[in-house]
Amino acid sequence: MIVCKFGGSSVADAKQIKKVKAIVEADPKRQIVIVSAPGKRDKDDEKVTDMLYACNALAQQGLTCKPVFKKIADRYTSILEGLGIEKKPFVAVLEEVRQMIDAGHGAEYAASRGEYLSARMIAAYLGWDFLDADPYIVINPDGTVHEQSYENLRKVLKKDRKYIVPGFYGCDIEGKVKTFSRGGSDITGAILSSAADAESYENWTDVSGVYSVDPRLVDDAKVIKTMTYRELRELAGVGANVFHEEAIAPVIAAQIPINVKNTNAPADMGTMIVNERTSETTPLAGVSAKKGYSRITLRKLMLFKQSGTRHALLTMLHVFGIRPSFSLFGVDSIVWFFETSQASESVLKAMCTRLASEFSLDAIEVDHNHAIVGVVGEGVMDHRDLIAKVVGALDRESISLNFLNFGASETSLLLGVHADKTQDAVIALYNALF
Known part of the structure; x- marks a missing residue:
């Protein structure tokens, strides 16, 4: 079984989500999909998560977030139209979220709703089961994953079902919505991979793997074909940001390989991240x-x-x-x-x-x-x-x-x-x- 995570650029609009559908349906082993909130459609666009933080800021000042939230609602309804999904049931869900933000449920609740709404929408589009990360994924006060999370997920996951799961958040030990750091959907995918004992974890983004150097600096930057968990951690620690460095922890004990791939070029091999590799011919990553x-x-x-x-x-x-x-x-x-x-x-x-x-x-x-x-x-x-x-x-x-x-x-x-x-x-x- 394969767990897939699709980042914000992969679910930015209806066209991108149709690519997601083609990818997951191309391999029946792809049974669990984690999704981010819609990202930027172009360099001048706004990320849904940033708009949700803005909504919370208004609510904390005692103001309604309606004007900003309307842009969020319009973004989702536009995607629904592009996917041919009935909008009316989803409008009620959007309004409920807006009311909860206005009621002062806080920054972490507001920020998490981008992934929540994305997962609800994509589950409806694919006809898969929606599985909320809250209450199954429990996040400790220091931001690490509570060990109970894995047992919670093992109890609820069925091998003959296919699931869409929102990334980025879970709940604290008291049951209140709690988020990981930005980019934390990678962590959610790793948690699901470990809990489901996946054969691999595919992390789909907008680049064809992890590069040996920032391709914005060097025109002929090469994609790293194979690297180790440790190499990824070290590169992430000094600025490489294709994959969240904390997402290594849930998969490393089970040695589940991670494949970083490109939603826009699914045939590309991407980068395989594994427990160990030979370094004789390529000592540097x-x-x-x-x-x-x-x-x-x-x-x-x-x-x-x-x-x-x-x-x-x-x-x-x-x-x-x-x-x-x-x-x-x-x-x-x-x-x-x-x-x-x-x-x-x-x-x-x-x-x-x-x-x-x-x-x-x-x-x-x-x-x-x-x-x-x-x-x-x-x-x-x-x-x-x-x-x-x-x-x-x-x-x-x-x-x-x-x-x-x-x-x-x-x-x-x-x-x-x-x-x-x-x-x-x-x-x-x-x-x-x-």
């Missing part, structure tokens, strides 16, 4: 980068002399809302990189003052505009001249290195550059290594 980081640098003579200092410092950062993504340690120093959006300048100033006082630091400073670049591949550690090639490629383009981290992961080499040099660094490394 890709290069990617993510900017928007700030750096905090702490120095003190004999900083680590007292046990527990590192943990105490990190705890203090958490108090101020800072959760570092990357760390570097010296004999008497710590460097942490964190997402700039986590704290304002006033918060950072207060944090530095308190850290300097409580830990008697010799120096503490925060600076901005950093990017993290990752070279990822199962053969990174065996690539003898990798560091020389990386440093040489950046030097030829006059790109300064802020740090280089080799050995912390068996699958990636990380380096830091100024944010203004992000694209230049990625292109230079791709040309030198691929």
Whole structure:
């Protein structure tokens, strides 16, 4: 049995949904389909989820969301017309959702309705069973999947039935609608794949797989034919965004392969994501980068002399809302990189003052505009001249290195550059290594 997830671009309008129908009917093994909310039809269009967040914002101000919700309703009724589905029953569902948002059911309820309405509509079009993610998928307070979710789904799924399931949301332990982070429909698909013990999980999007580099930067960017779960996680951690990085967790224990494919070119092989692969001929999978980081640098003579200092410092950062993504340690120093959006300048100033006082630091400073670049591949550690090639490629383009981290992961080499040099660094490394 195959589980399929179709992203926002795949269900953006009636024409796209007809492609979805052709794909799922082409293989009888495709029995469970997870759908996103309708995405953009063109670059100037609005995503349904963004409009739903806007509806909630109005409701929280005590205003009706009717004007904005009308655009959402028009979007769905237009799709219904294109699919030849009777609109009248669905109009009542749309009005119920609008009333619930106006009644103040909150941002997560509002945001989830895009997937809910999409799944109801596509289930009617295909003649499949609609299976709501709430109450079966339970999401913990930290956003992870509650183990009970898998048992809940195993009890309700029947092997001789075909299901349409809304992605992106479930419920909390108290039964209230709760969403994953944006792009979380990938996670829903992975959960269903694990619960149903699927032979594969097909993730259908608008590109023909995961690229070794952002194709917007390099014209001849290649699709990665086969990569591992670990390689995908590492690439996603430094900006590659074809597949949600947290969606690996539900399938990795069962080693269910993921096939990233293109709804608009279903014959393309796409990218297979598996537990392990041979790296002799293709040691590297890709290069990617993510900017928007700030750096905090702490120095003190004999900083680590007292046990527990590192943990105490990190705890203090958490108090101020800072959760570092990357760390570097010296004999008497710590460097942490964190997402700039986590704290304002006033918060950072207060944090530095308190850290300097409580830990008697010799120096503490925060600076901005950093990017993290990752070279990822199962053969990174065996690539003898990798560091020389990386440093040489950046030097030829006059790109300064802020740090280089080799050995912390068996699958990636990380380096830091100024944010203004992000694209230049990625292109230079791709040309030198691929």
